[in-house]
Amino acid sequence: MPDLRNVLLELHHSIGEIPFLAFTLLIVIVVSFGAIPRSTELATSSAAGLAGSLWSNNQRTLVINSTTNLPELGIMLVSLFGLGRLGGIATPLGSNLSNIYLIFLVSPIALICKWILKLKNRNIKFLMVLAKREKKLIYWHMMMSLLMFGFASSVYWILTGTCQFFHHSRVSQGLDQTSLFTATTVCFCGVGIFLFFESKLKYSRPELYEDIADATFEASWSRFFLGVVVLCLSCYILNDFFAVWSELYQAKFVQYSLFPTIHYFVGSLISSLPEMTVAVGNYERLSSPDLNTALGSASQSCMTNLLIAGLGGQYQSCI
Numbered sequence: 001m002p003d004l005r006n007v008l009l010e011l012h013h014s015i016g017e018i019p020f021l022a023f024t025l026l027i028v029i030v031v032s033f034g035a036i037p038r039s040t041e042l043a044t045s046s047a048a049g050l051a052g053s054l055w056s057n058n059q060r061t062l063v064i065n066s067t068t069n070l071p072e073l074g075i076m077l078v079s080l081f082g083l084g085r086l087g088g089i090a091t092p093l094g095s096n097l098s099n100i101y102l103i104f105l106v107s108p109i110a111l112i113c114k115w116i117l118k119l120k121n122r123n124i125k126f127l128m129v130l131a132k133r134e135k136k137l138i139y140w141h142m143m144m145s146l147l148m149f150g151f152a153s154s155v156y157w158i159l160t161g162t163c164q165f166f167h168h169s170r171v172s173q174g175l176d177q178t179s180l181f182t183a184t185t186v187c188f189c190g191v192g193i194f195l196f197f198e199s200k201l202k203y204s205r206p207e208l209y210e211d212i213a214d215a216t217f218e219a220s221w222s223r224f225f226l227g228v229v230v231l232c233l234s235c236y237i238l239n240d241f242f243a244v245w246s247e248l249y250q251a252k253f254v255q256y257s258l259f260p261t262i263h264y265f266v267g268s269l270i271s272s273l274p275e276m277t278v279a280v281g282n283y284e285r286l287s288s289p290d291l292n293t294a295l296g297s298a299s300q301s302c303m304t305n306l307l308i309a310g311l312g313g314q315y316q317s318c319i
Helices: 004-015 017-054 057-067 070-082 086-117 121-133 135-160 177-204 221-255 259-270 273-283 288-317
Strands: none
Touching: 004 017, 004 221, 017 057, 017 221, 017 273, 057 273, 057 288, 070 221, 070 288, 086 121, 086 135, 086 273, 086 288, 121 135, 121 288, 135 177, 135 288, 177 288, 221 259, 221 273, 273 288
16 A cells, blocks of 8 residues: 555645645545544544443543544554654644643634524523533633643653754654653653542532433444544544645745744644544533533543553553
8 A cells, every 4th residue: 555645745746736735735624624523423422322331421521532532542553563663652742732722712712603603692602601600610621631731741851852842853762761661650640640630520520421411322333433443544644644744845834933833733733633523512512511521622632642652652661
């Protein structure tokens, strides 16, 4: 099977810059607004149904938001096993910030714009009332998301020796065992801290996890695997497209001193589109349990990213 990156580069050379940009942008739009939302809904609804039937209803929120992290897991596994590169660990770490601004800023704004276009102004008022009533819950998820991002940034620095905001670099394959062990330990500490505080939230407000809307949940392994495959393939395609754009137009970005920041924000955004899909869908239901699920698209997904990176580091330290 030909490498998608090489195919795209050959296509660029054969048809020229403008047709190439138009063609690839069209595919990106179709994948971002078609394949990813539909496959995310298929995977998460099936996962929630399976969680409810196999474990208990209070695990559905975590399972829904953890399912959206499967593209990060897939990219890391391809990097570790397929390419033999440790750099794949940076993928789950790098998407934590995009989880935060997509779920807490972009998703509500996108939903409000959608309601304005559909003349559903009453829904905006209901969302504001809900946000005011549940401000402590919002603060909790925001603080936990920032805490998980802090852990992820620390691990990124341990692995690369650089700050992810100002310098984009590949993770070196020459890392010593001490650095890997330290990074893995920090990841698992972050996961443990999150689970501790979430257990306290579940104890104080069990209805947030028990009463989420479940009309679309269907316990189906076939639907789950189909959704996961399409979701991971979609994110893989977008990542390859972005890598090719970076290679072709890096010099132009560097000329205006924008490339490192744009690379970080846009690159991490790609693998966080499933989280945004879940957040928008749950914000729209205008209930406290579904608001908790939407906010968990940031906090729980950031925690799951730490777990994925920790498992990748653990594997690498054992070989």
